[in-house]
Amino acid sequence: MGKDYQPRMHTAEHMLNSAMDRKFKCGRCFSAHINKKKSKCDYKYKRGMTDEEAAEIEMTVNAAISANLPVTDDLMLVEEAEELFNLERLPEDAETIKIIKIGDFDTCPCIGEHVENTSEIGEFKIASHSFEDGVLRIRYKLGAV
Numbered sequence: 001m002g003k004d005y006q007p008r009m010h011t012a013e014h015m016l017n018s019a020m021d022r023k024f025k026c027g028r029c030f031s032a033h034i035n036k037k038k039s040k041c042d043y044k045y046k047r048g049m050t051d052e053e054a055a056e057i058e059m060t061v062n063a064a065i066s067a068n069l070p071v072t073d074d075l076m077l078v079e080e081a082e083e084l085f086n087l088e089r090l091p092e093d094a095e096t097i098k099i100i101k102i103g104d105f106d107t108c109p110c111i112g113e114h115v116e117n118t119s120e121i122g123e124f125k126i127a128s129h130s131f132e133d134g135v136l137r138i139r140y141k142l143g144a145v
Helices: 007-024 051-066 078-084
Strands: 031-033 039-044 071-077 096-102 106-109 124-132 135-142
Touching: 007 039, 007 051, 007 096, 007 106, 007 124, 007 135, 051 124, 071 078, 078 096
Parallel strands: none
Antiparallel strands: 031 039, 039 135, 071 096, 096 106, 124 135
């Protein structure tokens, strides 16, 4: 990974994806930009979300962060992973896929770097949310650990 890679922000992306799919049944984000100060995730959805819904997503993610969940990884053959997960955002030439598990909160394939425990993430805050042309965009930031 590059020298500016952000395991805290990236792990928070996983947790946001899980919270969004639980609440809205929208699947994981189709696009994400992870930066040190603020990151964003784009979801295909039919409408924007209310400030109350954004607060609920924040609470869900922060509750999972506060639970000090372990973040683990296992390897899985691509053929097996294809039956369980959407692999569109992963390299096509891999024979095995790393499966990231955040306690019982989230499980998904990923090639990125992650924290070892959710206690390393800090407070999750939705900085803004918007909706345009079927895309629900969420910008988020993290507090100090």
